[in-house]
Amino acid sequence: KQEVTQIPAALSVPEGENLVLNCSFTDSAIYNLQWFRQDPGKGLTSLLLIQSSQREQTSGRLNASLDKSSGRSTLYIAASQPGDSATYLCAVPNSGNTPLVFGKGTRLSVIA
Amino acid sequence: ETGVTQTPRHLVMGMTNKKSLKCEQHLGHNAMYWYKQSAKKPLELMFVYSLEERVENNSVPSRFSPECPNSSHLFLHLHTLQPEDSALYLCASSLRRDTGELFFGEGSRLTVL
Numbered sequence: 001k002q003e004v005t006q007i008p009a010a011l012s013v014p015e016g017e018n019l020v021l022n023c024s025f026t027d028s029a030i031y032n033l034q035w036f037r038q039d040p041g042k043g044l045t046s047l048l049l050i051q052s053s054q055r056e057q058t059s060g061r062l063n064a065s066l067d068k069s070s071g072r073s074t075l076y077i078a079a080s081q082p083g084d085s086a087t088y089l090c091a092v093p094n095s096g097n098t099p100l101v102f103g104k105g106t107r108l109s110v111i112a
Numbered sequence: 113e114t115g116v117t118q119t120p121r122h123l124v125m126g127m128t129n130k131k132s133l134k135c136e137q138h139l140g141h142n143a144m145y146w147y148k149q150s151a152k153k154p155l156e157l158m159f160v161y162s163l164e165e166r167v168e169n170n171s172v173p174s175r176f177s178p179e180c181p182n183s184s185h186l187f188l189h190l191h192t193l194q195p196e197d198s199a200l201y202l203c204a205s206s207l208r209r210d211t212g213e214l215f216f217g218e219g220s221r222l223t224v225l
């Protein structure tokens with residue numbers, strides 16, 4: 001059964017810093033990996049989707065990498081802003097026919 | 113705006129009530145999902161529908177009853193719930209079951225008294 005772990009659970013940084021969020025998964029036979037953002041009390045917003053054949057994806061100040069063999073992904077946020085404060089979730093499909101399995105997320109606070 | 117709309121956004125109900133949550137997607141997707149999000153726990157998959165057929169029921173108690181009348185609409189019927197069922201219920205859709213990019217609604221915050 002796929003298990004997803006995100007480290008750290010919470011992170012507080014000053015505005016302007018570059019930061020890295022980590023995600024690890026136990027079963028490397030994945031089709032893709034997806035990073036989401038969730039604001040308090042809201043739904044999830046898809047940030048980046050990396051296919052299993054890709055090594056990384058970029059969107060603006062966000063860059064996500066995928067290393068299937070080691071079961072790891074990182075989300076890099078450049079020049080962080082207070083508006084980046086949210087919970088970031090990583091998710092992968094389980095092997096077989098089960099859809100996305102989520103980590104518990106990293107709660108990010110960017111201090112102005 | 114993700115193209116997935118959930119109503120109501122907030123719901124308070126007693127343990128003897130019957131209510132329903134509604135989800136509608138305008139993305140032309142073939143798969144729809146219900147997830148439950150409780151405090152300090154990862155999102156839990158509840159149900160998956162693919163082309164209007166339920167393809168997964170993740171050991172969810174029978175007091176939760178899903179319905180998918182067509183590929184654009186998904187309901188979650190609730191009856192005789194317990195206080196521990198209080199949570200954020202999230203609907204999602206994807207173009208293909210299992211491997212497509214997931215798009216979520218804003219969620220329905222349920223409180224059971």
